[in-house]
Amino acid sequence: MGSWSKLWFFDMNTVVGQELILYNDLVMVVAVAVLVVVGWFMLLFLNSRTFFGGKMNKYVYHNELLEIMWTMVPAFMLCFLGYVSLMNLYIMEVGDHVENGMKVTAHQWYWEYSYIVDFSSKEKEMDELWLSNWFEQLDFNFEISPELVEVVEEGVGLEGGDLFEGVGVKDGDCLLSVLTSGVEELKLLEMVSSWVPHVFLNCKWNYSYEVYEVFNSSVLDQGNFRGYTVTDACYLMSSVKNEMLISTMDVMHSWGVGSLGVKCDAVPGRVNSLGISPLRSGVFYGNCYELCGEGHSMMPISVAVMTLEDVSLVLKQGVLGTSDCVSTLEGVIMK
CATH class of the missing domain: 1.10.287 (Helix Hairpins)
Incomplete structure (x- = not known):
């Protein structure tokens, strides 16, 4: 910077x-x-x-x-x-062999970042583990719902083996009888947490979030840079090629980060592509380089460059915190 x-x-x-x-x-x-x-x-x-x-x-x-x-x-x-x-x-030029793709949408006066998060990645066993741990930490008041029964009945036979293996239940009928026999909530949590990962795995999620400048003095006093502190960062993978699709919802903007040597205009009515291949991890700062109105100075850019595994983990954790994810989970488990 x-x-x-x-x-x-x-x-x-x-x-x-x-x-x-x-x-x-x-x-x-x-x-x-x-x-x-x-x-x-x-x-x-x-x-x-x-x-x-x-x-x-x-x-x-x-x-x-x-x-x-x-x-x-x-x-x-x-x-x-x-x-x-x-x-x-x-x-x-962007070219081939893109490992991480994302979309940047400019607004007056904030940025919106969108990712496609793939839970069916190579780290499937690791995803199953931390998804189960994440689910066990949730505070649910359980009631058996028809959707849960339907998922249980269809659970056996999915690719990847028995979803209920390791929880003392060998098939869907047995688990269904256990669920309808007044089992304790703790026992139910243990059983359900073993197959909850499969609600998220083998599918892709669209994860979007908006980024604004932070004006809170208490946050700025913690060693952050005034004028560059934002609510969340843009996540890029180091040592691989990242593709960014840049567009705008209103007037013309320009997304650029000096330390990465990139700048791309966001033009109304079209989508521009930008290829970035960071060499090392770190946090880098940029600005909107196109005069876009009175809030032009309130559109800083913070880019967090991390390893492929770290970016994947951050994005997956972000998906689990979205309202769509919670509503999907509640629709399956709760009435």
Whole structure:
């Protein structure tokens, strides 16, 4: 993040950002070289009596080699800079092998982030464990509902084995008889917690949340940055390619983070794509870079770059805290 005492570029966290800095250095070298050469020629022409003895016309006029040089050398420099710039544009493209996809929607004056959270991922056994632990910590007043009976009857035979294995019940009929025989709530919790993960696994959830700037002084006094503290972060995976689809619901905005070397306009009526491949984990800050109204300064961006496993866990925990998830669970378990 930039500060008042920082006079140089950001410490870039992406290959794109590093390439842009190198391109800037290259352009500066070429510009300095051109200025030196042009300045040298101007010095020669202004002091022709000293350098050429008053006979400069003899060496300059009708000099075909000189004309070829001052035409071809600038053309070669421009072609070289254009080639490097074109390569940088290709690096910025999203391309294939995207590991994490998300959507960014701009509003006046806040951001909205949307993810597709896949519970049928490689960490299925781990998901089953912490989903069961999460369910056991919930405070439910249980009553047997027809939906629960239906889920129990259909539970046996699903892919992945017996859902009720390990709780002392071997088939749906036995569990159904246990549920309708006045079993204690604690015992019911133990049994239900074993198959609750399957309500969430093997499916995908759309997880969306809105992000606003935090103005609470007590929060800012805890070491947070004033003007950059937000209610939640945008989560990206490190060392993999992340694709962001950026759009707006009202006026034109621009999503950008300097340390990641990215900036993309949110234009009404269209969706722009942006590829980001962070090199290391950390928290990075940005702003809306398009004047979008009186609340333009109240749209800071906070990006949390973490490992693939950590981002997956954070998003799945976020799904479990949404009203849709709770209502789905209550619709299955409770009346």
